Amino acid sequence: MATPPLQSETGPLAAPAHVAIIMDGNGRWAARRGLPRVEGHRRGVEAVRRAVRSAIELGVRYLTIYSFSSENWRRPPAEVADLMGLLKLFVRRDLTELHRSNVRVRIIGDREGLSPDIAGLLDEAEERTLGNSGLTLVVAFNYGGRQEILRAVRTLAEAVADGRMRPADIGIDAIAGALDTTGIPDPDLVIRTSGEQRLSNFLTWQTAYAEYVIAPEFWPDFDHACFRAALDEYHRRDRRFGGLSGKAG
Ligand code: IPE
Ligand code: IPE
Numbered sequence: 632m633a634t635p636p637l638q639s640e641t642g643p644l645a646a647p648a649h650v651a652i653i654m655d656g657n658g659r660w661a662a663r664r665g666l667p668r669v670e671g672h673r674r675g676v677e678a679v680r681r682a683v684r685s686a687i688e689l690g691v692r693y694l695t696i697y698s699f700s701s702e703n704w705r706r707p708p709a710e711v712a713d714l715m716g717l718l719k720l721f722v723r724r725d726l727t728e729l730h731r732s733n734v735r736v737r738i739i740g741d742r743e744g745l746s747p748d749i750a751g752l753l754d755e756a757e758e759r760t761l762g763n764s765g766l767t768l769v770v771a772f773n774y775g776g777r778q779e780i781l782r783a784v785r786t787l788a789e790a791v792a793d794g795r796m797r798p799a800d801i802g803i804d805a806i807a808g809a810l811d812t813t814g815i816p817d818p819d820l821v822i823r824t825s826g827e828q829r830l831s832n833f834l835t836w837q838t839a840y841a842e843y844v845i846a847p848e849f850w851p852d853f854d855h856a857c858f859r860a861a862l863d864e865y866h867r868r869d870r871r872f873g874g875l876s877g878k879a880g
């Protein structure tokens with residue numbers, strides 16, 4: 632079935648400003664084909680390239696991708712090494728193209744504990760694209776929502792201990808500003824692929840009012856039509872933010 636255009640009677644609907652994706656199902660994609668899990672991760676990188684192009688085409692301003700969670704260290708060392716290798720390859724191969732496409736790269740997650748070569752590549756990706764004004768690609772790497780909040784709380788506690796802040800100065804904005812995502816609007820839409828219905832420690836603070844779309848496809852199969860379908864689903868939602876419906880009278 633053809634997807635209807637994102638149009639309303641009053642003109643084109645604005646795309647969600649920020650789409651965040653939990654890219655899940657690489658391992659199952661590979662297992663279904665009798666392939667090693669790493670093959671699923673390799674194909675997953677291709678799906679990332681596609682998703683970046685789709686986001687630009689669909690007018691999304693911020694795209695966050697969950698690439699490696701704080702808990703993914705629990706996987707066998709060989710798989711962790713494969714995932715680290717793929718990240719390095721992605722940055723080395725794709726940074727020039729991303730830069731050419733005016734994409735700004737931001738990295739969120741804990742930089743401590745990463746090998747110096749990876750930390751260096753992540754810094755390079757951010758620094759080289761700092762002045763770009765197109766899509767912001769936020770890569771969540773070694774990221775956990777609780778760990779991010781914990782680091783923010785420590786930063787604020789230190790500011791209070793040093794006398795730079797009073798406890799009463801700590802409000803929603805101060806907390807949001809101490810998170811890795813400072814300056815990035817909260818996600819409007821969270822997509823999780825592979826049918827799993829959980830957040831897995833992703834953007835714990837920022838997703839308080841996000842809409843969720845669970846896509847049945849494994850991440851390597853997630854293509855432009857799937858992205859478009861998720862946005863269509865988002866446009867059918869009625870976001871109320873605790874107030875009354877903006878749609879019904
Ligand atoms: C997502 O695919 C990639 C990462 C978590 C890094 P998985 O590796 O989780 O694939 P499944 O869930 O085992 O199929
Ligand atoms: C979430 O997927 C993490 C990433 C996509 C990077 P997982 O596959 O690690 O999540 P769980 O373990 O199934 O909750």
Ligand code: MG
Pocket residue numbers: 655656657
């Ligand atoms: Mg998984």
